[in-house]
Amino acid sequence: MNRNRRCGILLHPTSLPCPGGIGTLGQECRYFLDYLERAGQRLWQVLPLGPAAYGNSPYSCYSAFAGNPLLIDLEQLVADGDLDALVDDVDFPAGRVDFALVEAGKLTALRTAAACFHGQAERERKEEFWRFCDTTPWLHDYALFMALKDHFKGKSWNAWPAEIAHREPAALEKYSIRLGPAIGEQKYMQWQFFRQWQKIRDYAAGKEIEILGDIPIFVAFDSADVWAYPQLFHLDEKGRPTVVAGVPPDYFSATGQRWGNPLYNWEALASSGYRWWIDRFRGAFELYDSVRVDHFRGFAAYWEVPAKEKTAVNGRWVPGPGAQLFDTVIGELGQLPLVAEDLGLITPDVEELRDRYRFPGMKILQFAFDSGAGNPYLPHNYCHDCVVYTGTHDNDTSIGWFSSLAAQQKKKVLAYTGTAGTDIAWEMIRLALSSVADMAILPLQDVLRLDGSARMNLPGTPQGNWSWRYAGDQLTDKGAHALADLVKLYGR
Template identity: 75%
Template sequence: MHHRRKSGILLHPTSLPGPGGIGSLGKECRHFIDFLEAAGQSLWQILPLGPAAYGNSPYSCYSAFAGNPLLIDLAALVDEGDLDESAPVPVFPAEYVDFALAENYRIPLLKAAAAHFYAFGDRERKEEYWHFCDTTPWLHDYALFMALKEHFGGKSWTSWPKEIARREPAALEKYSVRLGVAIGEQKYAQWQFYRQWRHIREYANGKGIGIVGDIPIFVAFDSADVWSAPHLFKLDEKGKPTVVAGVPPDYFSETGQRWGNPLYNWDAMAAEGYRWWIERFRSCFALCDMVRIDHFRGFEACWEVPAKEKTAVNGQWVKGPGAPLFDAVIGALGQLPIIAEDLGVITPEVEELRDRYRFPGMKILQFAFDSGPGNPYLPHNYIPGCVTYTGTHDNDTTVGWFKTLSPHNRKGVLAYTGTSGKEIHWELVRLGLASVADLAIFPLQDILGLDGSARMNLPGTPRGNWSWRFTAGALAEKHAERLHELTTLFGRKRGE
C-alpha cells in the first residue's frame, strides 16, 4: 500500500511549544514540519484532533467529527482582524499543558473573535464561512450540543430537560433560536480550526510529508455523536449505556481497562448501510493522508462490560461488524491507506480481517524483549507491510521504559542491540529504521531522549495525562542531523 520505506515522528499538536498555554496551529507547528523536512522524514503522526472531554483525552471527545478549538492559532485571528492583539497573556507553564488555564484564556478570545467576525467580517470571508456551514453536515448538531452543554452548566445531556435530551423537534427549534449566539461561536471556531488545519496539511504535503491521523473506534458517551443518534448505541430507556467498552486484563492492567464508552448497536448501523462510519472516515481523510484505527480488533469482537461493573474483569467478547463495515466504507470512499492498531488480545479472526484489506499492523519494540527469540515484536521476526514504533502514546518513553526493566530483560535488550545502553533511545530508533517494516515511527520524546516524566499517557489512570509539551529550543539541529543520517542509511529518506 505504501510502495516504499518511510519514517516519521509521533507528536500531538497540543505538545508543541509556543504562547497561549497549549500547542497550536501556528508558526511553531510549521517549525516542527520544517524539522521533519530537515530530518528527512516522510510522516507526521498525530492523535485524534477532536475537542477533548473528560480527562483531556483526545480519545474521549465531545465529537468524532469536530476539531479542538484550543488548537486554533490566535495570532492568525489577530492578523485577520477578528481579534485585538492587546489582550493580556497569562503566565503558562512551558513543559506541560494546564488545560483549565489554557481554556479559560483561549475560549473567551475565540468568542470575542466570533462576535467581531459576525459584525465586521468582510464579504469574501463570510462567504467562505457560510459555505463551510452549508457543506458540513454534522456542524449544527455539534454546535447546538456544545451550546446546550454550556447553557446547562456542563451537565451530561441525560441531565438536560427531557424535551431537549430526547431531541423533540419543537425543543430543537426553540433552543436553536435561544442559543443562537453561542451556536454561532461554536460554528466560527470549527470554521477557523478546519481552515487552519487545511493550511498546515498543505504546508506539510508541500514538503513531501504526509499526516497520519487517528480514529478511536469508540466515542464518548457525553458527546454530540450519542446525543444526536442514540439509536446507534446500546442505551436503556433513560439514555444510559447498558454496556460499556474496555479490554480484559493485559500488559497494562491486572483488572483490565474499563473505558466506559458506549458500545455500538451494530444492527442499527448495518440497517443504515454503515452511513455513520462512512462519514466518519470521510471526515478524517479530509484532514489526514493516512489513518491509524485505534483498537482495530474491536471491529471483529469487542470486550463488552456491563455498565454496573467497576472494573473490566467481568466482561465478555461480543462480535463486531467485521468485513461488511469495511466493504461499505471502501465501496463508498475507495481503498484507504489505513494502519490497524492490532495490539492486545489478537485472534486469528482479527488477523484475517486485517489481512483481508491488507491493512498493515503495528510492531512495538518495547514489547519485544520479554519472551525469547520468537517474540513477534523483535525485528528479525517482522515481515514487510507492518509499521514499527519504539512505543506509542500509551507507552513510557524508551528511556523511562529501559530504567524500569528487570535486570534479566535489560541484559536481553543490550545483547540484542549489541550496545551498552547509554543511548538506548537511539538504539531502538536504529532497530526500527533498519527493520523491514514499511513504516517506522517514533514518539518525539524518544528522539529527544527524555525520561518517564515526559510520558504522554498511563492507561488506566483517569487524570494527569496528555499534558506533556516540549519546550522551545529543545529540538535542535543535532537531532535533525542524526535522524537524517540514520534515515538515509536505512533507505527511508523522504523523496528517495
C-alpha cells in the same frame, strides 16, 4: 523488491512550544514541519484532533468529527481582524499544558473573535463561513450540543430536560433560536480550526510530508454523536448505556478495564448502510492522508460489559461487523489507507480481518524483550507490511522504559542491540529504522533523548496526562542531521 520505506515522528499538536500555554496550528507548527524535512522524515503522526472532554484525553471527545478549538492559533485571528493584538500576561507553566488555565483564557478570546466576526466581517469572509456551514453536515448538531452543555452548566446530555435530551423537534427549534449567538460562536471556532488545519496540511504537502491521523473505534457517551444518533448505540429509554466497552482481565489487570464507552448497535448501523461510519471515515480522510484505527480488534469482536458492572470481569466477547463494514465503506470511498492498532489480545479472526485488506499492523519495540527469540515484536520476526514504533503515546519514553527494566531484561536489550546501553533511545531508533517494516514511527521524546518525565500518557490514571510540551530550542540542526543520516543509511 523496491518497497516504499518511510519514517516519521509522533507528536500531538498540543505539545508544540507555542505562546499561550498550548501548541497550536500556527508558526511553531510550520517550524516543526521544517524540522521533519531537515530530518528526512516523510510522516507526521498526530493523536485525534477532536475537542477533548474528560481528562483532556484526545481519545475521549465531544465529537468524532469536530476539531479542538484550543488548537486554534489566535495570532491568525488577529491577522484576520477578529481580535485585537494579543497581550501575553498569563504565567503559563513551562514544559506542560495547564488545560484549565489555557481553556479559561482561550475560549474567552475565541468568543470575542466570533462576536467581532459576526458583527463586522466583510462579505467575502462571511460567504466563506456560510459555505463551510452549508457543506458540513454534522456542524449544527455539534454546535447546538456544545451550546446546550454551556447552558446546562456542563451536565451530561442525558441530564438535560427530557424534551431536548430526546431531541423533540419543538425543543430543537426552541433552543436553536434561544442559543443562537452561542451556536454561532461554536460554528465560528470550527470554521477557524478547519481552515487553519488545511493550511498546515498544504504546508506539509509542499514538503512531501504525509499526515497520519488517529481515530478511536469508540466515542464518548457525553458527545454530540450519541446525543444526535442514540439509535446507533445500546441505550435504555432514559438514554443511559445498557452495555459499555472494555477489555477482559489479563496479565496487567485482574479485573480488566471498564472503559465505559457506549457500544454500537451494529444491527442499526448495518440497516442504515453504515452511513455514520462512512461519514466518519470520509471526515477523517479530509483531515489526514492516512489513519491509524485505535482498538482495531473491536471490529472483529469486542468485550461487552453490562453497564451496571463496576469492573470488566463479567463481560463477554461479541462479534463485530467485520468485513461487512469495510466492504461497504470501501465500496463508497475506495481503498482505505488505514493502520490497524492490533495490540493486546489478538486472535486469528482479527489477523484475518486486518490481512484481508492489507492494513499494516503495529510492532512496539518496548514489548519485544519480555520473552524469547520468537517474540513477535522483535525486528527479526517482522513482515514488511507493518509499522514499527519504539513506543506509542501510551508507553514511557525509551529512556524511562529502559531504566525501569529488571536487570535480566536489560541484558536482553543490550545483547540484541549489541551496545552498552549508554544511548538507549538512539539504539531503539536505530532498531526501528533498520527493520524491514515499511513504516517506522518515532515519538519525538525518543528523538530528543528525553526521560520518563516527558511521558505523554500513563493508561489507567485519570489525571495529569496529555500535557507534555517540548521547548523550542530542543529541535536542533545537529539532531535533525543525525536523524537524516540514519534515514539515508537504512533507505527510508
